[in-house]
Amino acid sequence: MSEQEHSEHIVPPGTYLAIILTLLLLTGTTVWAAFVNLGRFNIVVALVIATLKATLVVLFFMHAKYSPKRTKLIILAGIFWLVLLLGMTLSDYITRVDYRGVRFPISQVSQQLPVQRA
């Protein structure tokens, strides 16, 4: 049957089940981790877990693992530009120091402003 000559990879339901269970487990983990005080690393842990979940969805639910190379290239190019957008802009903002040598964030700066205004 020539019509059935599909090189399309069919992901079995068992794999989908394993992935959804892992995703739910990771959701539980991220909620649990949010209640542990890790200081500035709370956001790092949250983003690492979210990226892990997103990767599982892309690879298995969206079949990227079984896609042709050019599809993978498109996906990687997209991620690359996203990293540029976020990384380059944030690397500027998180290293900013104003003319008095006070670091950004403004919310801490604005506390000092009333004193200077007076």
Place this chain on the structure above:
Amino acid sequence: MHRTGELYGQFKTLEQQKESATLGMWIFLITEVMFFGGIMLAYALNRHVYYPAFAVGSNTLSLKLGGFNTVVLLASSFTMAMAVWSSQVGKKTLISIFLLLTISLGFVFFGVKYVEYSQKFHHHLVPGKKFDIFYCVNNPASCSDLDGEELMVEGKLLDAAKAADPDLNAHAQLYYSAYFGMTGLHALHMVIGAGLLFWLLKGSLAGRFTPQWNTPVDIVGLYWHFVDIVWIYLFPLLYLIDRHK
């Protein structure tokens, strides 16, 4: 919906035709990544600058409702993946069942989102003239859906945040603008997704999808999973800031 499984002149094989469709969908999804990426960037900068306001804002969201919705959306991604599988192996009834399940879970999500949004309206947490981040702490009687302990924690957090940021009420509006902007756009994508799922359901009830031709199921599936990924990031970014206090 046009005729099914027909090979168009510009393609050599059905397989090549399907690959082109999938590739086109991925390129569209990359533009969506850029779209949400810009919004995430605006969120990240505001959060960096006005962290105390973002932390209290996040603590006024309901983790129970948000967490429940995360589980619902992940489950809907699973049923969508199963609908794609059903179409690939030619189980025609199963396609419709899984599509219906996906739609239902989508509507559960909308329902919970409606409850959340209306709570925010009642609690004066919608950016604008009436916005008051202290409303529930000052008027506990009007916030009967929050219990005493929740209000006490909120009061403590608000006092600490107020000490760190005198303009807390203004900056908390930035958090809530990000919240409504991001979840609103996400919900809009889900509304479009639900529309597409109804269109698929119509096709699957007519028995149009076969192992030889199931491109629409596959492509709408990609879209639905993408919307799920957006929520995977929105949940920790909006609901889980500074929960450990």
